[in-house]
Amino acid sequence: MNRFAALLDRLIYTPSRNGKIRLLTDYFRETPDPDRGWAVAAITRDLEIRSVKLAAIREIIASRVDEVLFNLSRDYVGDTAEAAALIWPERHGANRVPTLTEVVEELNAASRTEAPKLVEAWFDALDADGRWALIKLITGGLRIGVASRLVKLALADFGNKEPQEIEELWHGLEAPYTDLFAWLEGKAEKPTNAMLAPFRPVMLSHPIEEGDQDRIDLATMAKEWKWDGIRIQLVREGDEARLYTRTGDDISSAFPDVIEGFSVNAAIDGELLVFDPNITEQFAVRPFNDLQQRLNRKKVSAKMMASNPAFVRAYDILWCGEQDLRRAPLSVRRARLEALIGPGLARVDLSPRLEADDWQTLAHLRANPPIDAIEGVMLKSLDSEYVPGRPKGPWWKWKKDPRLVDAVLMYAQRGHGKRSSFYSDYTFGCWQGDELVPVGKAYSGFTDQELKKIDKFVRDNTVERFGPVRSVRADREFGLVFEVAFEGLNRSTRHKSGLAMRFPRINRLRWDKPSGEADNLTALEAMLPPE
Amino acid sequence: MKPEALLHPTPKGLYCPPGDFYIDPVAPVDRAVITHGHADHARAGHGAVLATPETLAIMAVRYGEGFTQQRQALPLGEVIDVSGVSVWLSPAGHVLGSAQAVVERQGTRIVTTGDYKRRRDPTCDAFEPVACDVFISEATFGLPVFHHPDTASEVRKLLRSVEQFPERTHLVGAYALGKAQRVICHLREEGYDKPIFIHGAMQKLCDLYEELGVSLGPLETATVERGKVEKSRFAGEIVICPPSAIQTTWARRFPDPLPVFASGWMRVRQRAKQRGVELPLIMSDHADWAELTDTVREVDPAQLWVTHGREDALCRWAELEGRQAKAMRLVGYEEDGE
Ligand SMILES: [Zn+2]
Numbered sequence: 049m050n051r052f053a054a055l056l057d058r059l060i061y062t063p064s065r066n067g068k069i070r071l072l073t074d075y076f077r078e079t080p081d082p083d084r085g086w087a088v089a090a091i092t093r094d095l096e097i098r099s100v101k102l103a104a105i106r107e108i109i110a111s112r113v114d115e116v117l118f119n120l121s122r123d124y125v126g127d128t129a130e131a132a133a134l135i136w137p138e139r140h141g142a143n144r145v146p147t148l149t150e151v152v153e154e155l156n157a158a159s160r161t162e163a164p165k166l167v168e169a170w171f172d173a174l175d176a177d178g179r180w181a182l183i184k185l186i187t188g189g190l191r192i193g194v195a196s197r198l199v200k201l202a203l204a205d206f207g208n209k210e211p212q213e214i215e216e217l218w219h220g221l222e223a224p225y226t227d228l229f230a231w232l233e234g235k236a237e238k239p240t241n242a243m244l245a246p247f248r249p250v251m252l253s254h255p256i257e258e259g260d261q262d263r264i265d266l267a268t269m270a271k272e273w274k275w276d277g278i279r280i281q282l283v284r285e286g287d288e289a290r291l292y293t294r295t296g297d298d299i300s301s302a303f304p305d306v307i308e309g310f311s312v313n314a315a316i317d318g319e320l321l322v323f324d325p326n327i328t329e330q331f332a333v334r335p336f337n338d339l340q341q342r343l344n345r346k347k348v349s350a351k352m353m354a355s356n357p358a359f360v361r362a363y364d365i366l367w368c369g370e371q372d373l374r375r376a377p378l379s380v381r382r383a384r385l386e387a388l389i390g391p392g393l394a395r396v397d398l399s400p401r402l403e404a405d406d407w408q409t410l411a412h413l414r415a416n417p418p419i420d421a422i423e424g425v426m427l428k429s430l431d432s433e434y435v436p437g438r439p440k441g442p443w444w445k446w447k448k449d450p451r452l453v454d455a456v457l458m459y460a461q462r463g464h465g466k467r468s469s470f471y472s473d474y475t476f477g478c479w480q481g482d483e484l485v486p487v488g489k490a491y492s493g494f495t496d497q498e499l500k501k502i503d504k505f506v507r508d509n510t511v512e513r514f515g516p517v518r519s520v521r522a523d524r525e526f527g528l529v530f531e532v533a534f535e536g537l538n539r540s541t542r543h544k545s546g547l548a549m550r551f552p553r554i555n556r557l558r559w560d561k562p563s564g565e566a567d568n569l570t571a572l573e574a575m576l577p578p579e
Numbered sequence: 580m581k582p583e584a585l586l587h588p589t590p591k592g593l594y595c596p597p598g599d600f601y602i603d604p605v606a607p608v609d610r611a612v613i614t615h616g617h618a619d620h621a622r623a624g625h626g627a628v629l630a631t632p633e634t635l636a637i638m639a640v641r642y643g644e645g646f647t648q649q650r651q652a653l654p655l656g657e658v659i660d661v662s663g664v665s666v667w668l669s670p671a672g673h674v675l676g677s678a679q680a681v682v683e684r685q686g687t688r689i690v691t692t693g694d695y696k697r698r699r700d701p702t703c704d705a706f707e708p709v710a711c712d713v714f715i716s717e718a719t720f721g722l723p724v725f726h727h728p729d730t731a732s733e734v735r736k737l738l739r740s741v742e743q744f745p746e747r748t749h750l751v752g753a754y755a756l757g758k759a760q761r762v763i764c765h766l767r768e769e770g771y772d773k774p775i776f777i778h779g780a781m782q783k784l785c786d787l788y789e790e791l792g793v794s795l796g797p798l799e800t801a802t803v804e805r806g807k808v809e810k811s812r813f814a815g816e817i818v819i820c821p822p823s824a825i826q827t828t829w830a831r832r833f834p835d836p837l838p839v840f841a842s843g844w845m846r847v848r849q850r851a852k853q854r855g856v857e858l859p860l861i862m863s864d865h866a867d868w869a870e871l872t873d874t875v876r877e878v879d880p881a882q883l884w885v886t887h888g889r890e891d892a893l894c895r896w897a898e899l900e901g902r903q904a905k906a907m908r909l910v911g912y913e914e915d916g917e
């Protein structure tokens with residue numbers, strides 16, 4: 049448990065991906081089975097463990113700590129779990145530090161009334177970091193900023209395997225993954241994925257950049273819209289059906305409507321979208337915001353499913369019945385897909401092909417998509433196999449030009465890691481009368497040289513400091529103007545401006561532009577999709 | 580006599596009317612007794628300063644030789660009479676030269692701890708409890724959540740990280756007086772014998788420590804000549820600097836710096852996160868909760884006066900223990916010092 053606690057402690061403070069991967073691989077190397085497997089499950093949140101409520105933890109604390117002192121402490125620390133972990137007065141005695149495995153197994157074997165007694169004994173054996181990790185683990189709050197994708201990368205790195213291999217196996221494996229670790233360490237054969245409806249690693253495209261057009265022969269390419277939802281994989285194998293994100297996270301439980309509306313034995317690559325329930329003749333795609341409301345939740349209410357029904361617009365087919373189609377050319381796969389889906393299933397339809405023989409026609413389509421929920425166009429070589437990863441050449445994306453707005457820098461925050469001595473995260477605003485209203489945040493889009501200049505500007509023009517944040521001078525007479533590029537706008541009640549930008553980044557620094565001439569909030573409001 | 584007549588708070592600091600002197604005054608006064616060299620306790624511009632020889636030397640390095648008109652060195656344990664008040668200094672274990680100030684008159688004795696800690700510190704003498712009627716204790720970490728872990732294990736965290744990330748420079752933020760030298764000594768105790776790089780602002784104090792008999796091993800100044808080759812020589816090295824330097828442009832001279840901060844405040848995650856620290860080392864020169872409460876029990880004064888930090892919790896604890904205690908809100912000391 050101590051090693052696990054130490055790992056969590058370092059992971060939460062380490063901002064860089066590579067740093068996290070190194071901490072994880074070192075941990076895998078030094079930690080025996082099955083502890084390391086339980087740790088993986090805990091971090092990827094695949095761990096099934098009897099939960100203990102925070103209220104029960106507070107009761108345990110109250111048995112040994114004065115309430116006034118606890119409340120003073122909690123107010124100071126700002127987090128009940130952390131205050132509890134720190135304040136616990138250890139009773140010394142025959143307290144052996146439990147392993148992570150013991151915690152998992154003993155807790156799962158315990159009854160509801162036995163669980164708090166176990167926790168109390170562990171509190172005495174562990175140190176403050178250990179108690180914190182334990183509380184986070186059993187109260188279900190292990191949010192440490194490590195995506196399951198990152199853990200899979202670390203596992204691949206540890207075993208010198210391709211990340212796709214791990215992803216392909218993942219959903220067939222069970223914690224504590226001893227068979228996986230045995231394979232990664234070269235001590236056993238690769239585990240076979242016996243699970244029905246497994247995930248198959250996804251093929252991705254490259255953006256078309258300057259000069260690429262000359263090298264692409266449009267006649268050999270299939271063209272289609274790039275829909276603005278989330279890329280998914282929908283798989284059914286008999287009674288088992290699953291919906292995966294492009295990184296292999298299983299989101300089936302949040303989309304029972306899609307699962308139910310997909311009746312054929314196949315693995316489909318497509319886009320998850322939300323449609324307007326009032327239009328019945330075809331799926332009328334709603335803006336991304338409507339999909340957003342259904343993401344990041346484990347369960348979905350009937351009401352939400354009725355107001356924001358989801359469907360999949362199919363791009364490709366990877367597997368059909370008993371046959372793996374990934375080595376067949378796209379033209380063949382497309383024919384299979386069309387035959388399978390035909391005019392459409394209850395919650396699946398086909399992404400239509402576009403006709404464009406030359407770049408000019410294609411550019412026109414890209415610039416004038418029929419609806420908002422289209423991000424651009426896709427080009428896919430008709431003879432391309434379905435290759436996991438991002439091979440350069442067969443698939444291209446050509447996104448529509450971003451929206452632009454001129455906004456004024458208001459706040460700057462210090463970055464992390466390499467950027468910890470730079471003010472590199474910016475909040476910018478647009479005018480509403482003589483007041484600036486924050487409209488977004490960005491931390492990319494500029495060069496290192498430009499970063500240095502902005503950093504200097506921030507330091508030279510600081511008005512106030514709040515911890516790692518500085519407010520900078522920004523008024524009608526003086527301020528730094530950013531040309532901000534973004535992909536779309538949503539309405540938002542959480543922001544004072546009433547809107548939220550998607551993928552904002554700094555497009556250009558407008559040192560030349562007087563701050564008073566930056567855009568008004570009304571300019572952004574005009575870009576909002578109709579309600 | 581009533582203890583309040585012997586020592587009581589004023590806007591300039593703790594004042595002793597019969598002896599006509601202040602302890603750690605926050606504004607210039609005629610006569611001051613200084614417990615230790617940290618800036619919130621030791622200020623320049625007093626008429627006369629009474630302190631340990633080490634504290635006087637530290638003040639001279641920090642403020643220049645003219646920091647006071649008259650220095651009076653009082654070695655630990657030696658008693659002097661100041662207008663009928665007996666005054667002596669007893670080690671506080673906080674930083675080199677740090678002392679508790681003991682004042683006594685007509686059978687009433689008051690101990691002012693200044694800042695103190697109880698755990699071993701290779702750079703200074705250990706705290707010695709002095710029986711007294713009134714114990715004026717600091718309470719910087721006066722909340723029961725503060726339990727400073729074993730110092731050696733915190734230092735080993737740093738060494739382990741250097742091993743794990745050999746291409747990066749570990750920039751250790753540590754206060755220039757006391758903490759920096761203590762980190763260095765603990766690194767040496769763990770067998771780290773490579774040169775340790777120090778920020779220019781720490782040079783003089785490190786030299787003084789050496790002069791006063793605290794050996795720090797090979798130190799080098801962390802300066803970089805222009806050019807890539809030079810920069811890369813700091814890969815895998817430990818650089819000690821004032822905490823504020825980590826966020827300044829100075830830090831950019833090192834390859835992919837990994838910000839470390841050695842402070843008792845690192846116990847609280849939000850604090851560490853807010854500072855952008857990647858490796859928090861929980862290491863303090865102040866007593867933690869257990870040290871504070873154990874010390875009060877050990878000294879067992881008739882009255883406990885609490886100052887300097889989170890007074891509420893320590894007073895509540897005293898109440899639960901059946902001890903007489905009061906919060907003495909002195910102004911001018913850094914809440915978050917060291
Ligand atoms: Zn101090």
Ligand SMILES: [Zn+2]
Pocket residue numbers: 617619620693694887912913916
């Ligand atoms: Zn102090």
